[in-house]
Amino acid sequence: MNYRKSPGVTWTQAMNMLEQADRLHRQFFQLGRGAARGPTWEPPADVFETPSHLSVLVALPGVASDRLKVLIDGGVLLVVGERPMPAPASAHIRRIEIPYGRFERRIELPPGQFEIQESSLANGCLVLSLRKL
Numbered sequence: 249m250n251y252r253k254s255p256g257v258t259w260t261q262a263m264n265m266l267e268q269a270d271r272l273h274r275q276f277f278q279l280g281r282g283a284a285r286g287p288t289w290e291p292p293a294d295v296f297e298t299p300s301h302l303s304v305l306v307a308l309p310g311v312a313s314d315r316l317k318v319l320i321d322g323g324v325l326l327v328v329g330e331r332p333m334p335a336p337a338s339a340h341i342r343r344i345e346i347p348y349g350r351f352e353r354r355i356e357l358p359p360g361q362f363e364i365q366e367s368s369l370a371n372g373c374l375v376l377s378l379r380k381l
C-alpha cells in the first residue's frame with residue numbers, strides 16, 4: 249500500500265508536522281558544541297563585515313541582558329545564556345515552538361584580532377560591533 253497517495257487528512261497533517269519539526273530542528277535545536285551541561289539550542293545569527301568592523305546580530309527574543317554572556321575566545325565569538333520557560337509550572341502546554349533553556353552560539357571569526365566595541369540588546373536582537381585590531 250502506498251501511503252503517500254492516500255488522500256486522508258491524517259496523512260496530510262502528519263506530513264505537515266514532520267516538515268515543521270524538521271524546519272525547527274534545523275533552525276533552533278542544534279546541540280551546542282561546548283562542554284555545556286545538558287542540551288542547548290543555537291539562536292540564528294547574521295554577520296556582516298566591513299573593512300574595519302564585523303556586525304553581528306543574534307536573535308534572542310525574550311532573553312534578559314542579565315542572562316547573557318558574550319566573549320571572544322581565540323577566533324570564536326561565543327554567545328551563551330538562557331531563556332526561561334514563561335509558563336507556570338501547573339500549565340498544560342498545548343504547543344512549544346520557541347526554544348527555551350540554555351543556549352550557546354559559537355561564531356567562527358575571520359582571521360585577525362577583534363574586540364567588542366559596542367553591544368546592545370533591543371527588540372529581541374543582540375547587536376554587536378566588533379572592531380578589527
